Amino acid sequence: MIRYCEPDPASCQFISSLYSAAHGVATASPHLATARVTPPSMRRSPVSKHNVRLRRDGVPPIVIADATEAGCQAGVLVIRTGSLAARPAVLAVPAEWAQTFLLSQQVTADAAEESYWNLLPVMNAGAASEETTELGRAKEAWLKAQPWDRALRTIPVTQRHPLIHFPYAGHVGLLVTPPCADARTLIIFDPLQIRRMEAHFCEAMARAQLSLTATSLKPAPRVRAARESWAQQPWPMAQVARPTKQQAEEVIAGLHADFLRRRGHPQGA
Numbered sequence: 001m002i003r004y005c006e007p008d009p010a011s012c013q014f015i016s017s018l019y020s021a022a023h024g025v026a027t028a029s030p031h032l033a034t035a036r037v038t039p040p041s042m043r044r045s046p047v048s049k050h051n052v053r054l055r056r057d058g059v060p061p062i063v064i065a066d067a068t069e070a071g072c073q074a075g076v077l078v079i080r081t082g083s084l085a086a087r088p089a090v091l092a093v094p095a096e097w098a099q100t101f102l103l104s105q106q107v108t109a110d111a112a113e114e115s116y117w118n119l120l121p122v123m124n125a126g127a128a129s130e131e132t133t134e135l136g137r138a139k140e141a142w143l144k145a146q147p148w149d150r151a152l153r154t155i156p157v158t159q160r161h162p163l164i165h166f167p168y169a170g171h172v173g174l175l176v177t178p179p180c181a182d183a184r185t186l187i188i189f190d191p192l193q194i195r196r197m198e199a200h201f202c203e204a205m206a207r208a209q210l211s212l213t214a215t216s217l218k219p220a221p222r223v224r225a226a227r228e229s230w231a232q233q234p235w236p237m238a239q240v241a242r243p244t245k246q247q248a249e250e251v252i253a254g255l256h257a258d259f260l261r262r263r264g265h266p267q268g269a
Helices: 093-124 130-145 148-152 190-216 217-232 245-262
Strands: 003-007 062-064 069-070 076-081 089-094 161-168 171-176 185-189
Touching: 062 076, 062 130, 069 190, 076 093, 076 190, 076 217, 089 093, 089 171, 089 185, 089 217, 093 130, 093 161, 093 171, 093 190, 093 245, 148 161, 148 171, 171 190, 185 190, 190 245
Parallel strands: 062 185
Antiparallel strands: 003 069, 069 076, 076 089, 161 171, 171 185
16 A cells, blocks of 8 residues: 645645655655556537536535545556545546546646736635634635536436546546445545646556455455555554745746746747
8 A cells, every 4th residue: 555645735734644745746665666658548529508418416525625635456557535634535546547537637737827926816815824724724614615616517317437537627527426435525625736736646546456456356446445445544644744835935946937838828938
C-alpha cells in the first residue's frame, strides 16, 4: 500500500511528509519509482438536449477536496479526500478502470482551469483576512454556495457509470456512486491540485494494475474491501505543514505561469 498527500493549492493547506511546502514540489519516497502512464484516447459522443432525459435526483452530500491522498490496494486505485477537520471520502477505482478515470479527470481539470483563474478573486472575496486558513474557509463556503444542481442536471440519466467527471465553477466535479464510494457523493476538486497530483495518481494506478495478479476478487468486492480498509486508516497520515504567506503566493504564481505558458501567453514565457 502506498500513500501520497497533496493539498488544495488555492487555499494552500499543504500536508504530508511527502510534500515540501517551502519548495512547492511533491517528493516520492526514495524506494518508489514514478510510473508515468499515457492513457488511451477518449471519445465523447454528442448529446442532443432534445432527445436525452436529464437528471432530477438532486445534489448529494458535497465533499470539498481540501487535502487529497492517493494509493493502491490489491488491484484498486484508492483516493481519500476531504477536510482535515472531518473523516475523508474514500474513493476506490478498480485497476481496470483507472487509466480511463485518470484521463477523464485530467481532461476535465484542463477545461475547469480555463475559468479557474478568473474566478479565484471571487472565491477569496469572502475571506476576512489573507491568512491561508481563512482563504480556505472562504473558498469552501463559495464552492458550497454554487448551484451544483444545475451542473448535475446536464448529466443524462442514461449515464449510469459510478464515476462521472464534469467541469463547473472553475473546478472538477466528480459524481461518485457505489461501489466506488459508500454512498452517492459529489466531490469537488481544485484543478491545480489534480495537476500537482498527476504523477502520484499515475504511480498509484500502475501499482494497482500490477497487483491485479495478486487477487482473484471481482471488481465490486475488490473495491469494497479496499474502501473499507482505507476508511479505517488515520486521517491525515501526517501532520499539517502550514506554509507562510510568501510561500503560498510563490506556489500560486508558479502554477499561474504554467497555465499561461501552456496557452502560449507572453507572460508565461
